[in-house]
Amino acid sequence: xxxxxxxxxxxxxxxxxxxxxxxxxxxxxxxxxxxxxxxxxxxxxxxxxxxxxxxxxxxxxxxxxxxxxxxxxxxxxxxxxxxxxxxxxxxxxxxxxxxxxxxxxxxxxxxxxxxx
Amino acid sequence: xxxxxxxxxxxxxxxxxxxxxxxxxxxxxxxxxxxxxxxxxxxxxxxxxxxxxxxxxxxxxxxxxxxxxxxxxxxxxxxxxxxxxxxxxxxxxxxxxxxxxxxxxxxxxxxxx
Numbered sequence: 356x357x358x359x360x361x362x363x364x365x366x367x368x369x370x371x372x373x374x375x376x377x378x379x380x381x382x383x384x385x386x387x388x389x390x391x392x393x394x395x396x397x398x399x400x401x402x403x404x405x406x407x408x409x410x411x412x413x414x415x416x417x418x419x420x421x422x423x424x425x426x427x428x429x430x431x432x433x434x435x436x437x438x439x440x441x442x443x444x445x446x447x448x449x450x451x452x453x454x455x456x457x458x459x460x461x462x463x464x465x466x467x468x469x470x471x
Numbered sequence: 472x473x474x475x476x477x478x479x480x481x482x483x484x485x486x487x488x489x490x491x492x493x494x495x496x497x498x499x500x501x502x503x504x505x506x507x508x509x510x511x512x513x514x515x516x517x518x519x520x521x522x523x524x525x526x527x528x529x530x531x532x533x534x535x536x537x538x539x540x541x542x543x544x545x546x547x548x549x550x551x552x553x554x555x556x557x558x559x560x561x562x563x564x565x566x567x568x569x570x571x572x573x574x575x576x577x578x579x580x581x582x583x584x
Contacts, residue, residue: 389571398475398558398576399515448514450572460572462514 358382359451361463368439368470375435376466378449384429385451389460390422393446405432439470472497475575477559483581488549492578494542494559502570503562504535506544508555509577515558518544549582556580 362377378388387406391399403424405411411424423435432451436443448465477494484490496504504521519526521533521542532545542559559575 391574396479396576399574401571401573404571446512462516465512465514467512 358461359463361449361466363466365467370440370470371438373435373437374439375433376447378432378463380430380451383453387452388426388432389450390434391448441470444468444470474573475559475561477575477578479576481579481581483583484549485583486549489547490549492544492557494575496540496561498563501561501563504542505560506533507558507560509558510555551582554580554582
């Protein structure tokens with residue numbers, strides 16, 4: 356069964372609105388969660404890393420005020436795309452890392468965002 | 472230079488063929504290596520880890536050459552269901568004790584009937 360869920364699986368929104376994407380770890384408590392973005396025919400690009408109980412660490416070039424990450428609990432992380440623009444249209448994927456191994460990650464099914 | 476480089480393909484092969492994918496990584500401090508598979512519009516899924524001694528899982532064989540910073544994946548007896556994008560992934564140590572995965576752009580494989 357699925358280890359990680361994401362909601363919604365796809366969303367279409369108008370330019371200027373905000374969109375919240377949820378990532379849930381179903382089978383274990385995730386001390387670390389990651390958010391990735393993938394544009395068509397490109398690789399997954401890490402946006403930010405969050406550890407439960409602390410602020411997210413954003414990768415270079417990712418605006419923390421535009422992409423708000425809240426690691427609300429050991430099983431839930433949310434990514435909010437604020438004031439979305441068409442160039443934010445992408446495939447957003449979260450992954451979770453259980454505390455047992457430092458490299459093992461489980462990916463959610465992704466959220467496809469289209470901003471019109 | 473990209474941290475992880477792959478030939479984007481596409482590799483069009485007939486069923487039953489053997490196909491090999493290559494990958495190079497730039498950071499010699501990289502600790503762990505993986506091949507992921509990604510189907511169209513889906514999330515990536517772990518295919519196999521890559522060990523220094525080389526490892527095999529059924530029709531799939533992975534090799535690692537740390538000196539050359541080179542990783543390979545060999546698929547024997549290709550099946551139609553092998554059609555997907557294969558992502559070379561490297562685990563990069565970073566400050567703060569949170570390692571992160573760096574993905575290559577992927578190599579597209581299309582197995583033809």
